[in-house]
Amino acid sequence: MTLFGLEESVILGLARSVHPAGDESAEDEAAEAAEAEPGAAAGAGPESAESAAGAGGADAAADLFARAAWTGIAEPGDGVVGLLVASLGASAALTAVLETWTPERLAATMREGGVVAEELEGELEQGLQRWRPRLSSADVIRSLQQAARVSARLLVPSDPLWPASLDDLGQHAPLALWWRGVPAAFHALPRAIALVGARAATGYGEHVAMDASAGLVDRGFAIVSGAAYGIDGMAHRAALASDGITLAFLAGGVDRHYPSGHDALISRIAEVGAVVSELPCGAAPTKWRFLQRNRLIAAAGAATVVVEAGWRSGSLNTAGHAAALGRPLGAVPGPVTSPTSAGCHRLIREFDAVCVTTAAEMDELAGEGPWALDRTLAEGAAGDDPRTSEEIRVLDALSPRSPRPVPEIARRAGMSTSAVLGALGALDLDGVVSERETGWVYASRPGSAGGSS
Template sequence: MTGVLAERAVAGGSPEATSTRSSAGTTDSTVTPRDASTGISIDASTSTSITSAVGADTSTATGIGAHPAIGIAIGTGTGTAIGTAIGIGTGTAIGTGTAIGTGTGVGIGTGVGIGVGIGVDTATAAGIGVGADISMRTQPQSTQTKPHPTQTQPEIQTQQEHQRQTQSQTQTRTRTRTRTQTRTRTQTRTQTEAEARAALMRAADVGDPIMGRLVMQYGAPTAVEAIRARALPAEFAAQEAQRAREAQQDRAPDLAARLNAWHARLAAANPAADLEAGEKSGARLIIPGSPEWPTQLDQLGAGRPLGLWLHGTADLRFSCLKSVAVVGARAATSYGTHIAAEFGVGLSESGWTVVSGGAYGVDGAAHRGALAGDSPTVVVLACGVDICYPAGHDTLFAAARGQGVVVSECPPGVHPTRARFLIRNRLIAALSRGTVVVEAALRSGALNTVAHALSLNRHLGAVPGPITSNMSAGCHKLLRERKAVCVTSPEEMIDLVGVIGDDLAPQTRAPAVPRDKLNETTRKVLDAIPSRGGAGPASIAVVAGVSLDTALSALGGLAAAGYIERTTNGWRLHKQAASYRKAPDSAILEPPPTPELDPTDDPPFPDDDFRP
């Protein structure tokens, strides 16, 4: 097959070189422009292929290579333009020029032309098809290989499908690699943040507001570096001094002394060892930003804990979404422990988590009641999660780890102090939606939890007790000052802290008696009937203030209902059978002796209620 290729270029500038070589009946003409060129290429071939439509192709082509750029345009009736073409020929193409240009070509042909020579054309083409469908489309530059003209349609589809799968696999591997790198960087930052906060938990006291503000403003790693260098930021020191002046404190905090104490504790801390020991014992450290971190703790502001050590199976964040804090006296009465256990059982069976401090008295009773249900319980300690305090609750804490979680902001191995108990109470109030005080004296640690709950705008309930009990004096004071709502059952507490309309407590009503269903006239007639002796209809009508016919009608209905009975002396109320308490089985009761009647005594009247 012999092909003829002719190309004419009109350049924006003068060409640098023009070369023409011929070999074996093949003519190769190369024009090398200095700038972009606009050309018209016409390709004719004697191939035996037949095309059913005539198409026009407008393309912008750039060819780079050691051989001339040959553009072959195929027009289809559907308006599809193919801008990338590869020509394969049997002849030898000889050219010394390099063509770099941008041209506009129009190809008109009756088939697919196979040129003599090798040419590569990469183009961005817009084609206009003439046929049943006329469309315009811009085809982006692509590196996909154009199917060979001799390939069948199934082979072309298979090749395109393989290319799409290859691209999809490449994109998937790229996304996976990106996610893995991002996850690795995030884990590294999280590990660094966790170690820094674990070190600061050793350096500062629990709930230290100055340390809290330092970490909130500069971050935990920066705070660790500043403490090790014994140099707090000057801006931070100035802010603390200004805050002390605005609060009108008699004595401003000594930052230098506190910094020295932090430095000494930090030097002895080993956060990596704490994390490793906690992991071996089953405990875990969560910090702000962790998936398990309860966001309601952020309301504590500078008093927010630096981190929390957890030991248990329950998720702390999900457990605290529906939670109630049950607090009270350690030296609780039997009444207080009974009520606390009832609240624990009722809340747990209703799907609410019980939060408490794990102490003797009300706390322990509430936890035991919660464990009797299906919901988790949260034990907030004032010591490390590996320390059992009080020691008598080791079994209770073990059960809480299996069904709930034990929480502490103290590092492992730290023992409780009086100050830590009071600071711990803010976590109990912040983790729950509301707090209920079962029993509390006027000077009680439970009232400290109440103060934190009120400062956080949490719901507060109090259970009333005997007015003679000193252990209920604190609850009565809260109720009298209207700081708390009176609650007497778990349902009422859920109504207080739950969702409006969904967690309503059932309304209590007085028991209904059959007499309540009588109308007003019938009740008047019933009230006029004597309980002893008897009375006629006329006298009953006068006493009731109704007519005789109305009285007779009402008497018939009352008699049919069993309210009254008729005697020889008239109508009277129906006597109810006397009920006596059953005597214990061990008691041997002799029947009472029957009194002998004196024949000289007068017999009783028929209307008297004579009982021997």
């Protein structure tokens, strides 16, 4: 096996340096396969079992290496490479680009795999123009070696620690994540809230962020933010001071602490939480990467709260991603004379954000929608739920923030429109859902009549 002109032994060594459990997992899978087919294993002998483990380890290493390479070749959020890798696999997709496949050949292969997209050839042609100038084995090796030096690890979608919530980003989901920290941080993500806000925060905003972060930690939440000055930094510090778990998503490599004034803070987060990026070590933060980083913050948490933000604050970008994903969105009000709260007031007035002022209200916000249902089921209370299977399927297809029309709900639920209408009628009577001009959503207060408090 060769990739990027590198021999298999080199690829295996580099993969192990950032994903040491990868080969062990492959060997375990091979051993399980041998146990499942004892006759074949007996006939093949121990050498075959070893070669099977080696083949699995080589394939896993090639996938890891290719995903590591793609994090440097494609910019974050590149939906075309997301489609390509989902269709061909990371290693095969990289090989195809290296072998200078034409856009027509790539498109034909992807369509054979079931990809349906208009103007696919044109998008691939533009993508190849973006990716090919970055094809450098030296850059990939350098980033992997740097990752090993700073004890950074590579997380891929097949890993148990992979945040499943990021898959909601679809073709724009990260192909891999670089991280430093403790595994417990990823286990805490299903119950996490993103706290974001202005870099030029006021004393009022920082005070609210501190109280909110500490209060949420006391309620068992992890805190997600972006390690920036102002609200982000205060949210992280308060979580750490409360012995909570916090995760920082960076817009550059995890070895480049940005802003530099937060070097000590980011180092502390890496000791007890996690510092995460979809960019390889050595990558510099840019404006575009900050904007793309924001989608990860929004997707990672069960809810997003904007604590303080100006009219054109970058935090509104994070809020936009949260709304697009159907995540509950909250905003903290401020003085009507404060420019640094104008963005929060705008979210409440124009974008249907929920006005929240305390950690208890933020907890309630995160409790809306499918996340609350998931926790109820996990606690074994589903037996008390009188809902029919059709009502449950409709609830699963709804969003707490983005109205969805009946045909879309039917498509998501796999039901007929008449069945969906019947279920919605029953749920509406119970006050669980509400109808808006453009479709149906969860009621703002599940269980209350018509969604009103």
